Amino acid sequence: MNRKGMNRIAAYYARKYDWYAALLQHSDDMLGNETPYLTADILEQHYYNSKAPEGCYVYRTSGTSGGRRKMIAYSEADERRYLAVKTRLFAQLAGDRPIRRAFADMGTGHAAATSIAIFKELGWENEAIAYDEPIERHIERLTQFRPDLLYTMPSLLERIACALDDPASLGIQCIITVGEAASPQWRSAMASTFGIDARDVMDTYGSIEIGTIAWFDDNAGCYRLAEGIHAEAVAPAAIGLADTLASDEAALVLTSTQRAEFPAIRFVTGDVVRGFQPASEHAGATFEAIVRRIGPELKHGEKISIHDIEAAVFAHAKRVQVRAASSANRLILYLYGPDATPDRAARIEAEIGQRVPEIGAMIHGGMLPRIEIVLASSESEMPQGSVKQKKWHQPTDGN
Known part of the structure; x- marks a missing residue:
């Protein structure tokens, strides 16, 4: 999206939200004519916990630091x-x-x-x-x-x-x-x-917040953006984070032309994407994979992707549920299902060490002991969370 288009969207939100107008003015004073990024901290302060607008569809989801459910509004349009x-x-x-x-x-x-x-x-x-x-x-x-x-x-x-x-x-x-x-x-x-x-x-x-963002194009081997979505890939430092990412990874930032009741401009999604290609004159931006959430995952600070761990698991198993857990410097992988067998577990452990070099390097360097693979006999032995399970869990009591 060119600067003129970005400025037009910013002006709309500045008229709608006093707090965004103030943020825009502060950004102009500090950064020149640079539209600010909307991080989770800013949205928690000004949007997620605000009163729901009248006459709107209101959806709520977990995630604020104060434990309250986030409010996200959709107008009729x-x-x-x-x-x-x-x-x-x-x-x-x-x-x-x-x-x-x-x-x-x-x-x-x-x-x-x-x-x-x-x-x-x-x-x-x-x-x-x-x-x-x-x-x-x-x-x-x-x-x-x-x-x-x-x-x-x-x-x-x-x-x-x-x-x-x-x-x-x-x-x-x-x-x-x-x-x-x-x-x-x-x-x-x-x-x-x-x-x-x-x-x-x-x-x-x-x-x-944004709605439909992208879909995977199997022919091209990448995610393509949905209608009205404009994407940027930025370094963590640009959004106030100290994370270190691989050379082909970046934090995903989105702007949408489809949203009136949410400030969908340079919205920091919290997702790390791999293989981002910016938009050209003839095609929109693409990326190869969504690999993890940004921020610390293992307590010793290493950023290990659930995406990469599961790629290793499903190279050797099909009918299996997977949970990844970390505590201090322990990495535990729970497997449950018909394909959760000892021989597959051994192959999966070797595959993870090869496919996820961060893990192999930490094991060889003594920072991480051997990966623990637990073959659960029931779902109750697996770490449990909300409906979304593809994230880092805490180990179960028995581990």
């Missing part, structure tokens, strides 16, 4: 634009597949709340289930409805794959995921498990 963009994207991803039935097995939040409206707009029979229903209920509903398209989160899909005797028997034609990292190895493993081609497992990327 915001909601219409969101639904229109996502409906067109789903139609594009479905392609020429004869989709008649679509099933949403989601968490909470905006994507879950709007999925049925999108399915209806596309003329698909539809059903949905809440993520916190017992897994047996998920399997029952899926088996009865037999969807052609399944819209879900990676953590939930792993649970379904492990709970079914024969996942391919559902007859699902394609799977669209959102909400968590989905490496190529993970998508390939899930495709094989459900008896479909790797191209039939399609990942999308979004946030409740």
Whole structure:
């Protein structure tokens, strides 16, 4: 986005939010004509904890430092634009597949709340289930409805794959995921498990603040931006963080032309992307992968990517649930499912050391003991969190 376009969006938000006008003035005084980055700290101070605007759709999600749920508002126009963009994207991803039935097995939040409206707009029979229903209920509903398209989160899909005797028997034609990292190895493993081609497992990327952000283009091997999204890749120091990233990694910053009730201008997503390519005259920006959240992950300060760990796991296993945990200088990997076997665990341990050089270097240098791999006999032995499980956990009591 050129400076003129950025300034036009900034002027709109300055008229709407007094705090943003003050921030813009301060930025002009300190940095010249440079639009400021909107970090989590700024938004927690001025937006997330503010009173919800009247006449708006209001979505809430966890994440503020004070323990309160974040408030994110959508105007009527915001909601219409969101639904229109996502409906067109789903139609594009479905392609020429004869989709008649679509099933949403989601968490909470905006994507879950709007999925049925999108399915209806596309003329698909539809059903949905809440993520916190017992897994047996998920399997029952899926088996009865037999969807052609399944819209879900990676953590939930792993649970379904492990709970079914024969996942391919559902007859699902394609799977669209959102909400968590989905490496190529993970998508390939899930495709094989459900008896479909790797191209039939399609990942999308979004946030409740921005809406739909990107989708993975399997032909090009990269994520492409959704309509109205403009992306920048910045060094952590630019947004006030001391993180050190690999040479091909950067913090993702977004601006959207689709949002009225959220200041979607140079919004710091908190995500680290790999292989970012800036927009050109003929194409929008792209990136190869979303590898982790920015900020400390292991307590000794090393930045190890869940994306890379799972790529190593799913190179050797298909039907398995994965949890990564860290405490002090310990790294523990929990595996549960039909493919969680001792021989696969040994291959996975070796693969992680080779695929994730940071781990191998720390083990050889004595900073990290050998990776502990726990083969859980039930889900209850796995670290538990919210619906999103692809993050760093604390070890369970037994470990």
